[in-house]
Amino acid sequence: MASVTLSVNGKSVTRDVDARTLLVEFLREHMRLTGTHVGCDTTQCGCCTVHVNGEAMKSCTLLAVAVDGATITTIEGLAKGQDLHPMQAAFREHHGLQCGFCTPGMIMSAVDMVRRKGTDLDDKTIREELEGNICRCTGYHNIVKAIHYGAEAMGKAGTAAE
Amino acid sequence: MYPFNYHRPGTLADAVKLAGADEAKIMAGGMTLLPTMKQRLAAPSDIVDLNGLGLSGITVASGKVTIGAMTRHADVAGSAELQKAIPALAELAGMIGDPMVRHRGTIGGSVANDDPAADYPSACLALGATIVTNTREMSAEDFFVGLFETALQPGEIITKIIFPVPEKANYQKFRNPASRYAIVGVFVAKFASGVRVAVTGAGSGGVFRQNDFEAALSKDFSAKAIEGIAQSADSLNSDIHADAAYRAHLIGVMARRAVEAAR
Ligand SMILES: Cc1cc2nc3c(=O)[nH]c(=O)nc-3n(C[C@H](O)[C@H](O)[C@H](O)COP(=O)(O)OP(=O)(O)OC[C@H]3O[C@@H](n4cnc5c(N)ncnc54)[C@H](O)[C@@H]3O)c2cc1C
Ligand code: FES
Ligand code: FES
Numbered sequence: 001m002a003s004v005t006l007s008v009n010g011k012s013v014t015r016d017v018d019a020r021t022l023l024v025e026f027l028r029e030h031m032r033l034t035g036t037h038v039g040c041d042t043t044q045c046g047c048c049t050v051h052v053n054g055e056a057m058k059s060c061t062l063l064a065v066a067v068d069g070a071t072i073t074t075i076e077g078l079a080k081g082q083d084l085h086p087m088q089a090a091f092r093e094h095h096g097l098q099c100g101f102c103t104p105g106m107i108m109s110a111v112d113m114v115r116r117k118g119t120d121l122d123d124k125t126i127r128e129e130l131e132g133n134i135c136r137c138t139g140y141h142n143i144v145k146a147i148h149y150g151a152e153a154m155g156k157a158g159t160a161a162e
Numbered sequence: 163m164y165p166f167n168y169h170r171p172g173t174l175a176d177a178v179k180l181a182g183a184d185e186a187k188i189m190a191g192g193m194t195l196l197p198t199m200k201q202r203l204a205a206p207s208d209i210v211d212l213n214g215l216g217l218s219g220i221t222v223a224s225g226k227v228t229i230g231a232m233t234r235h236a237d238v239a240g241s242a243e244l245q246k247a248i249p250a251l252a253e254l255a256g257m258i259g260d261p262m263v264r265h266r267g268t269i270g271g272s273v274a275n276d277d278p279a280a281d282y283p284s285a286c287l288a289l290g291a292t293i294v295t296n297t298r299e300m301s302a303e304d305f306f307v308g309l310f311e312t313a314l315q316p317g318e319i320i321t322k323i324i325f326p327v328p329e330k331a332n333y334q335k336f337r338n339p340a341s342r343y344a345i346v347g348v349f350v351a352k353f354a355s356g357v358r359v360a361v362t363g364a365g366s367g368g369v370f371r372q373n374d375f376e377a378a379l380s381k382d383f384s385a386k387a388i389e390g391i392a393q394s395a396d397s398l399n400s401d402i403h404a405d406a407a408y409r410a411h412l413i414g415v416m417a418r419r420a421v422e423a424a425r
Contacts, residue, residue, distance in 0.1 A: 132260025
């Protein structure tokens with residue numbers, strides 16, 4: 001067993017875990033934060049995307065022990081109380097989801113995209129940057145639209161720096 | 163995954179000692195290692211995580227670029243200094259996988275893994291890079307041995323990679339539409355002493371140099387100079403994505419595009 005301390009969505013947590021514990025298992029099974037999904041478990045689909053020290057990573061391919069001490073943001077950490085994060089609101093407004101399974105990963109990637117590329121995102125950039133996120137339902141069209149408007153809204157709300 | 167002991171040493175000396183254990187395995191970004199462990203294709207007794215060693219960073223000085231082994235693909239892609247010195251290398255890093263993989267995967271891990279479809283090996287070979295480990299320095303030619311095979315000894319740790327700055331260079335990647343790895347990738351580098359061309363994704367023995375293209379381009383650095391030169395399909399890979407003849411054709415096309423785009 002190894003002791004792992006993480007700051008998750010602003011709360012510090014320490015758990016003794018098997019060294020094999022993946023970050024996504026730590027979040028889902030030890031912390032009951034089940035918004036982060038496991039689609040493929042093979043680093044392909046991006047459903048498990050969370051922010052580690054501010055950068056998007058696939059939590060199915062990270063050992064919890066290897067990120068000991070890190071600051072983690074999951075989909076549960078984006079909204080402010082009852083107020084959805086502008087990117088979440090944009091996905092709802094523009095029907096950026098169908099079954100919703102890929103959505104937490106899409107939104108975490110989208111917020112990271114804004115951090116790196118700014119709030120004025122064209123469709124080509126958005127599609128390229130979604131390389132690591134797979135959706136089996138929507139055909140991506142409304143996801144791209146949602147990210148475009150979500151990014152714009154983040155600019156207006158001044159949340160781009162997160 | 164099978165159980166293992168996890169270590170995150172703080173010094174290279176400790177890492178070398180730990181990595182020397184019989185069934186120990188070094189972990190950098192884990193982007194390749196963890197999936198193999200999940201599939202139970204690898205079952206190390208000990209994982210030696212290099213993330214505590216501070217082996218990352220990029221320096222440009224006197225005609226050379228030095229990149230620490232633990233430098234993430236995203237940091238290579240985003241380095242303003244590198245974009246000035248060897249733009250082709252920064253662009254190559256930006257074509258690896260996806261943003262999340264680039265935030266975690268490292269140049270050292272990619273080079274050590276020597277996947278026959280990986281991007282970095284072509285840059286190392288075309289630029290004539292030197293691979294530096296805890297014990298020695300090797301030329302890229304000596305370092306890359308075959309499919310997933312390098313000259314690294316068990317427990318040997320890559321600390322940095324040194325790239326000579328060329329006059330011009332470019333990398334062209336023909337992606338597998340699903341995995342986005344290279345079906346064919348060609349790196350062309352022009353030095354005062356001549357031109358070097360390295361091909362990844364295609365060779366059944368891993369990354370290789372295209373000597374005929376090199377000779378022609380060293381005389382005349384233009385796409386036209388290699389137009390008539392046939393690339394043999396012998397010893398190229400054939401799979402469901404592309405057969406050897408198609409790969410041979412793509413090598414010519416990608417090389418010409420790289421020459422035209424070189425800067
Ligand atoms: C979805 C996905 C897409 C990808 N697409 C591409 C692509 O398009 N092009 C491409 O080139 N790659 C691609 N990759 C691979 C990626 O670049 C990996 O980051 C890389 O192959 C391994 O780097 P790592 O730092 O994660 O190494 P790890 O997985 O930690 O290690 C890989 C191997 O190298 C050894 N090792 C690591 N560091 C050192 C060191 N310093 N010294 C000695 N040995 C060491 C390890 O023991 C292990 O055997 C992709 C990966 C994924 C998951
Ligand atoms: S579950 Fe992690 S990438 Fe699919
Ligand atoms: S909405 Fe169903 S997988 Fe994307």
